[in-house]
Amino acid sequence: MIILGIETSCDETAVCIIEADGPVEGANIRIRANITLSQAALHAQYGGVFPNLAKREHIKNLLIILKEVLKESEMSEAEPDIDAIAVTYGPGLEPCLWTGITFAEELGKKWGVLVYPVNHMEGHIFSALLHRKNVAATNYHLLTPNFPALALLISGGHTELDLMENYGKYRLIGETRDDAVGEAFDKVARLLGLPYPGGPEISRLAETARQGTDIRCLKPSTSDVNLPRPMLHSGDYDFSFSGIKTAVLYLLKKIGPHTSGVVAEIALEFENAVTEVLVSKTKRALREYGAQTLIVAGGVIANTHIRREFTKLAAEESVPLLIPEIQHTTDNALMIAVAAYATAMSGAEGRPLHATANIRADGTAKIC
Numbered sequence: 001m002i003i004l005g006i007e008t009s010c011d012e013t014a015v016c017i018i019e020a021d022g023p024v025e026g027a028n029i030r031i032r033a034n035i036t037l038s039q040a041a042l043h044a045q046y047g048g049v050f051p052n053l054a055k056r057e058h059i060k061n062l063l064i065i066l067k068e069v070l071k072e073s074e075m076s077e078a079e080p081d082i083d084a085i086a087v088t089y090g091p092g093l094e095p096c097l098w099t100g101i102t103f104a105e106e107l108g109k110k111w112g113v114l115v116y117p118v119n120h121m122e123g124h125i126f127s128a129l130l131h132r133k134n135v136a137a138t139n140y141h142l143l144t145p146n147f148p149a150l151a152l153l154i155s156g157g158h159t160e161l162d163l164m165e166n167y168g169k170y171r172l173i174g175e176t177r178d179d180a181v182g183e184a185f186d187k188v189a190r191l192l193g194l195p196y197p198g199g200p201e202i203s204r205l206a207e208t209a210r211q212g213t214d215i216r217c218l219k220p221s222t223s224d225v226n227l228p229r230p231m232l233h234s235g236d237y238d239f240s241f242s243g244i245k246t247a248v249l250y251l252l253k254k255i256g257p258h259t260s261g262v263v264a265e266i267a268l269e270f271e272n273a274v275t276e277v278l279v280s281k282t283k284r285a286l287r288e289y290g291a292q293t294l295i296v297a298g299g300v301i302a303n304t305h306i307r308r309e310f311t312k313l314a315a316e317e318s319v320p321l322l323i324p325e326i327q328h329t330t331d332n333a334l335m336i337a338v339a340a341y342a343t344a345m346s347g348a349e350g351r352p353l354h355a356t357a358n359i360r361a362d363g364t365a366k367i368c
Contacts, residue, residue: 005337008100009092014333033072055095086340089117116340123335146292155298156182174237184241205267
């Protein structure tokens with residue numbers, strides 16, 4: 001089955017073509033073409049994603065990228081050998097989502113193929129199931145998790161824990177009540193005077209401090225930098241990262257003018273606090289629900305320390321850990337196409353998106 005994937009939920013314009021065959025368990029995935037265009041540099045001046053600018057860039061670039069992936073796949077633009085189209089329908093930024101949805105609908109009509117609306121969060125789960133034997137390999141196969149599997153999805157827009165009982169069967173057990181963890185990284189980075197996107201910058205500084213590099217130049221009165229661990233003992237599986245951002249703000253006001261050493265120390269403490277909350281709640285959920293596999297996906301799992309700590313957790317709990325390759329952690333069309341293949345193999349059919357796409361912010365666009 002040859003699938004064209006489209007992803008425009010935020011500030012990455014992504015299009016891919018995959019060739020997939022076999023049952024979902026162990027399915028073979030061949031990437032014919034895969035292009036992701038990041039808009040991060042354009043949004044840096046705003047310190048975050050400006051939705052209408054992102055929409056404009058999607059409109060400008062979708063057709064250009066489509067032509068390129070068709071060319072790489074040696075397909076005709078008029079009548080490409082495509083069996084289905086997959087597109088993200090939510091959750092995400094509404095102007096961006098509808099750009100991709102409209103584009104997919106028009107292609108479906110033009111080529112006479114079905115369109116599969118894909119939940120963005122399910123796409124992230126499937127990004128963690130993609131596996132290749134070595135870095136030089138171009139073909140992937142889908143790993144089969146032992147069910148029930150626990151999926152922690154952490155990105156700039158989302159933080160949630162889902163119990164995956166089978167393919168296509170999910171139960172939301174916890175989510176953020178305010179800021180997503182990736183959003184908190186970016187906002188704290190802005191407070192620290194770091195460039196956007198802030199997550200990688202905080203990770204870099206925190207690693208430098210963690211390795212003991214001699215950059216700790218704190219004043220004696222502020223040498224003990226402590227930040228709260230929000231909702232660590234709440235008894236549920238929800239998260240909250242807005243308060244820790246405010247705590248950083250107050251800490252900076254208390255310190256006053258600060259050196260690069262202070263910034264690195266705060267970056268380290270912030271990263272440690274966030275990681276402790278994520279790991280602690282995931283550990284409790286693994287035990288309570290008897291999860292047999294741990295999946296961690298989304299852009300934030302590219303963070304070196306968080307990746308390392310979840311590797312330790314999986315070893316301690318004796319469960320397999322599935323995490324995506326670094327290049328598949330951010331939003332991409334590959335994960336959307338693969339998730340659509342799993343949907344198609346389950347017997348579900350593609351359909352007109354206007355009848356099913358629901359992008360409201362009241363929870364109905366969540367994975368569950």
